[in-house]
Amino acid sequence: MVFMKSNVCFSNLKFKEIVMKKSSFVSAALVSAGLAFGGAAFANTAVVSSNITEAEVLKAQKIWGDAVVQISKDFEAGGLEKAKKTTKAALDKTYAYDMGPVLFKPTLAAIPQNIRSTEEGALSYYVGGNKKFPNDSGFALKGWRSVESKNSVIHLNGNTALTMGNVSFTDKNGKVTTVDKTWGYVKDSAGNVKIVLHHSSLPYTN
Numbered sequence: 001m002v003f004m005k006s007n008v009c010f011s012n013l014k015f016k017e018i019v020m021k022k023s024s025f026v027s028a029a030l031v032s033a034g035l036a037f038g039g040a041a042f043a044n045t046a047v048v049s050s051n052i053t054e055a056e057v058l059k060a061q062k063i064w065g066d067a068v069v070q071i072s073k074d075f076e077a078g079g080l081e082k083a084k085k086t087t088k089a090a091l092d093k094t095y096a097y098d099m100g101p102v103l104f105k106p107t108l109a110a111i112p113q114n115i116r117s118t119e120e121g122a123l124s125y126y127v128g129g130n131k132k133f134p135n136d137s138g139f140a141l142k143g144w145r146s147v148e149s150k151n152s153v154i155h156l157n158g159n160t161a162l163t164m165g166n167v168s169f170t171d172k173n174g175k176v177t178t179v180d181k182t183w184g185y186v187k188d189s190a191g192n193v194k195i196v197l198h199h200s201s202l203p204y205t206n
Helices: 006-033 054-094 119-127
Strands: 044-047 103-105 144-157 160-171 176-187 193-201
Touching: 054 119, 054 144, 054 160, 054 176, 054 193, 103 119, 160 193
Parallel strands: 044 144, 103 193
Antiparallel strands: 144 160, 160 176, 176 193
């Protein structure tokens, strides 16, 4: 609605300004207090903006975990070449290499190749077989049968999301390996939620 009187317009704008300030204050107070917004799979969720949703983040984590299991199964059924094809397709679907470098620091990678920004480096980590990365044995080739993500914190802001928690991998013999995991996600123009940050490490033990 357009108001012709200047004082009416001013009052309307002033009201909006007050509402926005109060809304920002309440949001900041909730985040500062660490209040949980539903869900038992994680401790805290801070929602600054909902362009990317909690459900989309959880779905992206499941897709990634299912891909790791599928790579293991394809390796056992069809060898390294089949596993590589599956991995390449999974990387294209789950990581945002089409948007630029990805911050990729996997669990079992040593200096000076512990931090990688290219899809080639990620592919090598998951399946090995690349002379440029001679220490890679193929993390996804270890007979994984299930992958479960447990988030401690989820932070949603605009078209990005950050999560921190643990991921547990169970192999075909029932052995479970749990790692600390930090993910960063972005929603692209097509609405796909992809990984832009992947940081993983083994928990500290005495």
